[in-house]
Amino acid sequence: MNSLNQVVSLLELSPPPFIFINDPIAPKFTIQSLLLALQNKIRLVQVDGISTFTPRLLYDTILNGLSQHTPSWDDGCRNWSEETSNDSMDSFLRALKALHVSLCTANSEQRVRLALVIEKPERLKERMPDLLAPLTRLAELTRIDLSVVLVSEVRWEDIRPPLGAAIDPYYVDIPVPTKEIIIEHLVKVFEENSSNSDLASTSTTPHSYDPALQETYRHFVHILVDVCFLYTNDPHEIQYISAARWPGFIKPVLDAHRMNVEAAEGGDEVEFERPSTEVLLRLTHHFKPSLSLALEQLYPRLTNAVDWARANVSDAASLAKDGLILGDAVMDDEDEEEDTVNEMLLSSPTRSRSSKRIQEQKAAQDLSSSNLKDTLPLSVSLPRLSQFILVAAYIASVNPVKSDLRLFGRGADEKKRRRRPAKRQMANAKPKSGSVKIPQRFLGPSPFPLERLIAILGALVEENDSNASEVNDPSPDLLDFRIAGERTDYEVTRVGVYASIAQLTSLRLLVRTTSADKLDGLSAMFKCGSGAPSSYETILDLAKGLGVPLPDLIWDNAAMG
């Protein structure tokens, strides 16, 4: 936090007009710390490049923020400034000066210092590239005591306006947060919450952020950070996981206390004290597997903290197994005994312990799968023909055009087709001079015309789905298919096929790369959508269900690995 403290001191003492803070990991966290440190010291406003997507919004937000004016509905959402201040940079500067004057007159004894903290300035550059240079020179243009602080994940070099229009900033680089910083932050959050009046006043019973638990929390956070630090070092992310897990972690202790209070029957006050080291170790042992599970599910937001915490409350039985029914009052002694007896019967203590851990992990995994149990695989939720289309689209996306005839062409000699790609691979294996060819897998799906998709679909349907078309044909006598493959050709040009393609496009499983309103000229181009439809594993599953030998139909099979 040294560099951030530096900024704070600078802003308090003699601010440079323009500071650029580069924080590639957690800009949000940095800004929060900065705002917290500068609160009540100088007048500052925080804006971000996304919310202020027009100049007018930017000016309004800055002026209203600095003047601490809240537009009210009753006076028609008037801005602070009486003059029109949001139509151009000039009027904005005038209003800013006026604002400074009025602030100075309001509290005459001391000088008023203004600061403008801009988050995500790279978005301002995208939308209003002309504004960035004047913003950096704001102090110079207005001649008031004002400092502009940009906080960004990207470097100044990448957003700097051309031709040296902007002044050079005072550079500040925020280092990657260390474990200590994260732990410190989390403990600070804990302190804030324990002083939270809402919770303290609601009940006499201790809550999970009771000050007495702070040391326990510190211990918990240490373990949590150890688990997560390898994957993320954003303090906010770890705070999120901690918020989801901590209440469940400390719940056995709180329950035990509650039971003790009940057992005391209102006699003498039962002092709530922090759990002993032994309890702490037991808790740690019990909950450690769930920490990595929490990371797996919460970090990519496969679920949210509330639902996760609710779904991962440990049940009494598993707690009892680890000796975590802590109350003096006897709850379900029999169960416990039974469990221990079972354990003893099962095997030696060490083995039972390890097997128990496996059980726990299994249970945890079960829980995770039950969380996602309503995930429908594509093979169930899509009609058969749509599955064929996805497989065909994948093949068309991955294979080069010239391979189609070799892979799908059916002529006099059937054997040719499988040999040739193999031969080619051999030839490819020789190191060649010249540019290195990047395998298609790493290039992503390439677009293909609709006709090619239909043609490959026809080949797939012809080879792997011959029986299904029998039922579909209402009157075999009327439609006479003499040429081999003619029936398939008839089948794959049905309206239903085109409708399925359109449907898949609207689901973004296929992506149309040409504009939809262009009918003339080139035919429509498609490519596989991102995610499932362009992942080899998903398509392989689909293909297996349909009986399509997908690995044989991929040209550059070695690259698919």
Added chain:
Amino acid sequence: MVDLNEADETVIYIPFKGDQQQDAKPLEPLAPPNLPFDLPNGPELRWNAYKAVWSKCSNRIQTLLHQLYEPVVAEVVEKIELAYSGGYDNDIPLLALPHAEIPTIAVANPTSDAYFLSSIVSQLHLITHLYPSDCANLTTAMKAIVNGFLFTSHPASTFRSSAKTLATYDISVLLAWYLAQEPDTKPRRLILLLHDFEQFDPGVVQDIFYICSQHVPALPLILLISLSSPQSPLSPHSYLHVTYPLATLKLLRIQSVVVPSGPKILEEVVIKTFVNLPSDVDLNDKLDIVLGPAVLEYLTEYATRFNHSVPALLNILQLAHLKHFLTNPLTALVSLVHHVPLTTSDASTLNTTLRDPASAAFRNFLIHRLDFCRSDSDDTNSDPDSSLPALIRALHAAHIQFRSRSHAIRLAFSLLQGFHEFLVERGYKGLGTHWGYSNSTATPTHPRSNQAAKDITYTRTLLRKLKPEELRAYLDVLIAYLEGMPNGLADNLGISGEDQGDKDDGNDEPKSLSLTEAIQMLEDLAEWMYNYLRTLTQPIGNTPLWDVWYTGSEVFPSETLNPSIRASIVAGLLRPEDFAAPTEPAIAGSASHSEDGVPIHTLPDTSILFHRYLESGKMINVYDWFESFHAVLNVQRREAKGKIPNEGEKKSPNGKRKGKERAKNLNSDLDEDEDMDAQDNPDSDSEERQQILIQARFVRALHELDFLGFIKHTRRRPDHVLRTVFEVGD
């Protein structure tokens, strides 16, 4: 009107009639055409019967679907209501989140059924709908959101922006409005409903989410996202997770709800609609038409192969109903013969209809049919009046017989299904894989094939192999099922009473069951079941007049629903006369046409060009093509000149007008009667004009083919074009 019997007629040609202002008013529904043996008001009767029957069927399906949706709707509404107020359990207070999240409910609704969303919307207040078209850019999107909430709260309250106030697209306006609300009437939540979420521009939506998240929870926004992709919104491969970056997902507290859909739901609906009638359904509500195996097979096929959405199901069923009523004159009886006991008014309607001398053909046909089926029917005199009451009686008898037979088959199906489920529950294979959930709708519903007979025999075998305790369990299930049936059923069937008694005896003394007794009982049960099922599944086609209420093995007009585009276009170009107004007598009547099709010069321009196209090689020289086209047009001109008096007549019928009339229209602004002049005294000027006209017609036809995708241009040889269609099996 489409002829649904013609399997190869897949395209309907709707002739262009120019700009008709009066087209704006809805057209009167066309009455179906008269059929042989039809009643005088037959078309009308059948049309009305169709409408009544179909609306009943469609209502039933909709009701069933809505029942399926109900719990999910309740779930969504509950999630929304709990989003801000007391959503957390008391034992788990969730504090210490790094930033506020927008409560988001992602609904995976693959059927895209509007009913689902509308029933959610009807239960909530203050919803702003956001459509992809509103979100071309961030400014319009934010404006739509702000105005949407302002408007839905008070239609009168609008925000007028000026230079001295906030901008209309500023979310601070919404915040100011919300803060100004009276505390007691303050809305507790503002719901933003994003329709067709996949169609939104992700870039814009990211920014919207970000801006909204900056003001939560001061502004209690809730996002309701309607996704149509089938994957659960929380799986790692879902659209949300694939498309949006972590930075956006962080801002949301996503909860997912999956609306039931897919083949299973469809199957449940179909079974409940046509087979397993709930016992509380009144007799009046039972569906009048029983669908045959062909339709159900097609339905299954279409659902598994192309589309298992509800609209597709409704389309197919509607078409099947429509065809049934359009092709069989006897279906008029559906509206005339009621299954409720005869009331005088019904009888009199039927009576007067049949007594009408104009319906003699129909009456005779009916008598013939009834005679054909029932040799023991009343003697039919030549005098219609005397036999009329008997005929009406016979009609009602036939109807009742049909009903009981279709009931019996449904019962048989449920019995088999019950037995199958019983076996599967105990870990056996059951009746085999074809009874699996995926295709049980199709075949066994109306057993007509060998499969049904096989299944019944197999049931007997399986029953004999049951262990004694399984026998007891099964008997319990069976008796519970039979007792659950409506009382009238057993009497209606008139078969089961005695046998049921037998089984009850079996159930009374199971405890003292010795092994031999058990074997004996198994044998009895198996035999009884076998015979009973055999009796129940007598083919439905044996009843008199079955085809009035049963579509039988009538082929479903699948080509109308799902034609092959390329084949249809090629057929249309090759034989345009098949598509142009088939009812006009000119085609059938004109003897001038040769046997194997019409001469080429009478075809529309595009067709002429297409015929020549098929005769060419892989590449076509455009000039040669034009020359051959010119030659055909010359024949056309000569013919026209030779038969000037015939010309007016020739224009209309045989599809020729398509090319020629339009070409004339092109020409008409130059000179109204240019054509006539040219034909009367061809001078050089008009000859030249004729050449231009032919060129114009050629280019026009060429472009039409180009537009249809038959031509591919090459850059190397600009005077040649490539063929794209080969080997048309004409």
